[in-house]
Amino acid sequence: MVSKSQRPADLAREHGLSAQAVRNYESDGVLPAAPRTASGYRVYTPDHAAALRAFLALIPAYGHGPARTIMRAVVRGDTDAALRAVDEGHALLLRDRETLDQVEIAIAVLGEITPQKRITLQIGELAHRLGVTPATLRTWERAGILTPQRDRSHQRIFAEDDIRDAQLAHLLRRGGYRLDHIATVTAQIRAAGGAGLLKDSVIAWRERLTARGRAMLTAAARVEDYLSRPPQVPSPRRP
Template sequence: MPTLESPPMRTADVARRAGYSVQQIRNLERDGVLPAAARTSSGYRVYGEVHLNSALAYRALAAGTGPVEAKEIVRAAHESPAGLLARLDAAHARLDRERTELALAKEAAAAISAEPIAEVRPADAMAVGELAAALGVRASTLRHWDAEGLVVPDRRDGRGTRRYSPAQVRDARIVHQLR
């Protein structure tokens, strides 16, 4: 008949089964994600099923919430069921907000992309100050987007004055919606 206690595991056993390195298991224990391991008389760590389950829970949570929040959630599981539920609720609420914001940004980007660009004339281009005012951002924001390669305007004359074509204005509107 199987017992409720699992056979003892070494650090390497937990690491292999959880998909982590031995050092990462030690780090997770140090950070309180894994409960403190028992030690043998010679000082070796002895882990059980609770340690493996904690490492696996952390791995799954980190994929969805990020490592910092995952550590907080797993620590709360060891300390207080009420604290755990509160942290999980907060994580779910944050992820739901992010999904909603992402969906709205995608809709806005799709709507902007679908707008037809009428016959383009050279006079339709906008200077950096004009576009900044139209978007409600500072000109330095547009220069930063240029430096990052997000919206790269045409350069006119010998001074390198930025001029945004209608297609680049559309791109700037999309970047503005996504930020």
């Protein structure tokens, strides 16, 4: 099938890109290699336009790095490698959804935790308060759940936020949650500056995950459109 040839600027215009960006994408392997005219000009076809649409749709769905991995595999005909990268992206989205679910549970659990006065505890004191062993607290620290400071004698000192995280970990562990999941939750709480601020960001967080999921659907349609196109032979012209 013969198709009308296109210039880099023709492909770029649809997406508000520069012609050089299109040439860079070709050099990067996310677009098929373009044949050249006798005078050295690149000749693009609707296949290249479909590949560019697919790649640009993959970016908001999977991120720049995975999008390059997926589209390079598609272009070189390694569909299995492309789909494996797609599967990894979906698995990551699922893990993010599970983490968000756990954060929402954690916020509810934190509502049951009595705020601590301005106190600090040593490891034995905190272990006694929770009814666990010091070894358990050290395990939680190694997992990234707890981040206590050290005093001059290198003894662990647990401040209010540390005590809160330990109480949360204790409750979530009793609920069957894994250490790596709990570590993710406590890291999110620390990064947000507390459960109250984290609660305010949960709605926006879920909206971002929904947007990623929908972007994946759009990207899948664009990639399928590229894969299902019949081979095209350009009719060379000088731009």
